[in-house]
Amino acid sequence: LQCAYGLVCLLGLLGNALVIFVVLRYAKMRTATNIYLLNLAIADELAVLGAPFAAAAAALRRWPFGRALCRTVLGVDGLNMFGSVFCLTVLSLDRYIAVVHPLRAASYRRPRVAKLVTGGVWLLALLVASPIPVFAGTAATGDGRAVACDLLWPSPAWAAAFVVYSSALGFVLPVAAMALCYLLLAGKMRAVARGVGWRQRRRSEGQLTRLVVTVVAAFVVCWLPFYVVRLLELLLPGRLDAGAHDASLLLSHANSCANPILYGLLSESFRNSFQGVLRRCRHAGLCCCRHGHGEGEDDEEEEEEPLDYRAVPRRDGKGCVCPPLPCPQDPPRPQPCCASGALLPKTTPF
Numbered sequence: 001l002q003c004a005y006g007l008v009c010l011l012g013l014l015g016n017a018l019v020i021f022v023v024l025r026y027a028k029m030r031t032a033t034n035i036y037l038l039n040l041a042i043a044d045e046l047a048v049l050g051a052p053f054a055a056a057a058a059a060l061r062r063w064p065f066g067r068a069l070c071r072t073v074l075g076v077d078g079l080n081m082f083g084s085v086f087c088l089t090v091l092s093l094d095r096y097i098a099v100v101h102p103l104r105a106a107s108y109r110r111p112r113v114a115k116l117v118t119g120g121v122w123l124l125a126l127l128v129a130s131p132i133p134v135f136a137g138t139a140a141t142g143d144g145r146a147v148a149c150d151l152l153w154p155s156p157a158w159a160a161a162f163v164v165y166s167s168a169l170g171f172v173l174p175v176a177a178m179a180l181c182y183l184l185l186a187g188k189m190r191a192v193a194r195g196v197g198w199r200q201r202r203r204s205e206g207q208l209t210r211l212v213v214t215v216v217a218a219f220v221v222c223w224l225p226f227y228v229v230r231l232l233e234l235l236l237p238g239r240l241d242a243g244a245h246d247a248s249l250l251l252s253h254a255n256s257c258a259n260p261i262l263y264g265l266l267s268e269s270f271r272n273s274f275q276g277v278l279r280r281c282r283h284a285g286l287c288c289c290r291h292g293h294g295e296g297e298d299d300e301e302e303e304e305e306p307l308d309y310r311a312v313p314r315r316d317g318k319g320c321v322c323p324p325l326p327c328p329q330d331p332p333r334p335q336p337c338c339a340s341g342a343l344l345p346k347t348t349p350f
Helices: 004-027 034-047 053-060 067-100 102-108 110-126 132-133 156-191 198-233 242-266 268-292
Strands: 134-141 148-152
Touching: 004 053, 004 242, 004 268, 034 053, 034 067, 034 102, 034 110, 034 198, 034 242, 053 067, 053 242, 067 102, 067 110, 067 134, 067 148, 067 156, 067 198, 067 242, 102 110, 132 134, 156 198, 198 242, 242 268
Parallel strands: none
Antiparallel strands: 134 148
């Protein structure tokens, strides 16, 4: 279990950090849909940061980190839980608008609007998850031999109400809304499949829609066992094995490292951006190695930047010094008259 948590933590940290970097680094990646995916990656990064604490508690069968860290970890996990599902819901609505209402999409699907929407998503997630850090704390386990980090409710009725509350707002209602979006989207696609220009638009939107649908499906697969186990713990107290709880928690954390992999497999723009970043990292590493072996500072800066081929005047006034490609030193002059039928030499690459 500890090895699985370690793998999830490593893949999640690196993968989501890469997603965040490419969306912020490359202007072409800052589309409305990618801004929603950026915020989903931020939520996943927060979830992965809590995975080592969950792994340690599962291995030790106790919580060794104290009350304050218990509240922090559970609060961040709750914020990720609601923030990620709300981001996916907005993504599904974005796909519906883009495919079914393309004319309205021009005004709604803008990066500035996407930033405002994601701000509202995080505020809503913070509001919905606010009971978690309030009631989180440490208490002795049933046998009194260890300390556990859990939600300490005033009565069992409060615990049952929170399970229903979190399951409804964190899974059932958002998944129902996403399913409705894709059902309407599929119906619209069948209705206009033979329309003029639809095939071309379907190809352009199909890849991105397929990516979002796959991400939503991965979310359902990874989080459904978590909510089922919580409901069973509520209905059958003390009868469920602790291994089922640990496995469902691990699977929910695994969703955070699955999304970057799906982006790389299903999105050409993300795949190209990932490859570009990795090439730059490898190139920078090779340059550092060569520089460390004393090959001078000329190899230190070998970034993939466009070269500037402007002529630079010499100090002695005799012409100009040009970079590797030839540059025109004087304004073009008219060619002398040629005999009839003679061809002038070609002076441009066009």
